Amino acid sequence: MSTTASPLAGTFNADPVHSNFAFAVRYQGVSLFKGTLDAVEATLTDGKLEGKAQVESISIRTPEQFRAHVLSDDFFAADKHPEITFVSTGFDVAGDNTVEVTGDLTIKGITKPVTAKGTWVAPAPDAFGNTRAHLNLETEIDRTEWEINWNAPLPSGGVALANKVTLTIELALVEQA
Template sequence: MTAIAQSSIPANSTWTVDAVHSTVGFAVKHMVVSTFRGRFETYDATLTAGEDGALRLVGSVAADSISVKDENLAAHLKAPDFFDTERFPQVTFNSTLVRTDSGELIVDGELTIKGITRPIEARGTITEPAVTFGDVEKLGVELEAIVDRTEYGLDWNAPLPKGGFALANEVKLQVNLELARA
């Protein structure tokens, strides 16, 4: 992925997610020894460039679209111990500042999970717009951020017999977006 300056994106343009070619997921240390990964199947994202060229990224995830390899675990993740999807069906993100520094994309914003909104900083890359099949102009955004899940009310954990806990509090959020110009 070639990183670009945000000024390469045309002013007054809107870019919408191509969900077939994008992913929204997470990774968390499990049982102290390995990294567990999951993803969400239903999400939306829009990148806009204002008249002045300033970028804004917004997105949402349907919390009950969480996908893991075990249906019992998926049910637990949808329950009040974790996402409580009945009461809180959406996870949302709204950027407050999008910038580049030495070729790295930095996105500051607010992440809301279970009705709790906290500031977050994500880092990654953004690609130069390119014309693809069907004469569609696209660009790519890849971002990672680290959050403490307990700050969002995702508090469940279990102590291990010889020390440590089943889950780390630190979770890596991973967003890979292919966005098409609207």
């Protein structure tokens, strides 16, 4: 069993079973549509977070034709841009284990800076002889900044899909030897 001198020292890899990248967007002006990308890889090395999610791993509880539409050029263009990536430029943990992470988010080949806030659970021994930490982050983005522009007009005015999307990242991190 290893111990970590500082909460951000060492190398931690995301446990793929307990990690995901989720999104939520207002649909039809009233409902909240949610989905996840489950094929997530991430590494936190000495305070630098790098991660990626496979677009094809999107889990949406809808008919296959809708899933195909979300993977198409109208949304993620998964055939041309199979991954969503993030590379941090800053990782700040406050004394109360709140965290702010800044970095570059790439969707559809377009990279933009983002800031996410959340919680950090410092490394501790787990039941299997490993050292684990946990990172939960949330941010809001405007999907049109990444050229995810599809929409449809509503009969009462407005559009079917909001531009504001909430992203939530859950990373169960296991220290590497």
